[in-house]
Amino acid sequence: MSDRFLTGKTALITGSTSGIGAAYATALAGAGANVVINGFGDAAAIAAQCAALADASGAGATYSDADLTDVAATERMVAAAADAFGGIDILINNAGTQHVAPVDEFPVAKWDLILALNLSSVFHTTRLALPYMKSKGWGRLIATASAHSKAASPYKSAYVAAKHGLAGFQKSVALEVAQRGITANVISPGYVWTALVEGQIPDTMKARGLTRDQVINDVLLEKQPTKQFVTPEQVAALGLFLCRDEAAGITGANLSVDGGWTAQ
Template structure:
């Protein structure tokens, strides 16, 4: 276990792996954890974005297609001394079930449910040996609620919630916690990229999607900012979080309060 020198940043001496670190929430998480002293491994499928993110935080870039188990295995994460794993990478596809491409459905599940399992499996032995570890999974309000036309995304996020709870139970006696962070719609390229699909699926103009679809069930009428999510992730990795385990932190503007 790394002991903290008085006055040192709260994550000094820790190594954090952040997936989907090239943009959006992942980039904000990488920057926030680095600001708090962690050495960040910035993983992204896009090599240029991974390199740029790593350079910005003084970390290391990792490039891998998380839909490919062999690519995950090739990263050799078991020997990297990873203390913090942030499962953030994700993709989206919007279509009615009867029109949803089965291959696309399977791809989303590989990236957003199978990959978090494989990554946790790779880093847990090192965390257990050290007696300390933090697993944080960027889930979604869609891990708790459903929306039409998002069968793959919603089912993957619901599965991620269950996986996190299992990891929480298994790691509890070994100093390892597992929690999820569940934002509503976040101002990211992933959300911006689905506006056209949402407009087509709902039969409305694109400029009506934000208010009519995305924020329709959210009392707080604003998108969540990536740095808000990042600060919650950092809390779950920092001092005072050791008894927070198996929890799901909703950041949905009141969506699930209704």
């Protein structure tokens, strides 16, 4: 298996300026892919990230600042990515957001945002990218879900609903394209130490009346028998494998990288 097995292919990765998404981008660029990253962040840091990705791939790396809750912006992002590199071969939907609150106190605007970004944006990027994959008879659709696509936690009703929906969506797409050389899978990490996880600690402290250390040890890592956070690189390594021809028989799957959380 060549380390540059993605040479000539193009990957669009949402939510990839940091965390798991950035790890996906690094892994795929290292295998030779053109990479289009998306998200928010410091302009200089993003420019440096693109330069590093292009250097690693020996190919292209571009950035889109599209707000994925804006359908028109999403359409422009996909079209620009395809125009730049002649199509899209790999789509990794990784963008997401979270809010923690009791359901009867859950802000309606936060519910709408979480469903729009974590679920509806996946529909839009997928419907837009699929024609390019169909035209080539090859494609990889990967979505970052969560252990919360298989199990629930209190105070996360919107996130749990979106991730359950995401898993079901990918299954349906997998069946539709099963004979087209395209696979569609979900990767469901447990708790990964990212800005998203760190950002929900204060809300969880408030909702449960706990200290920061109690949230980390008694809420987050309590779920994971390994008692360790999953790393972005571990998630990205699975995503990279799913892009190999050897993974062509894996489709419609929800693959856990959760330190044993959902084995319980």
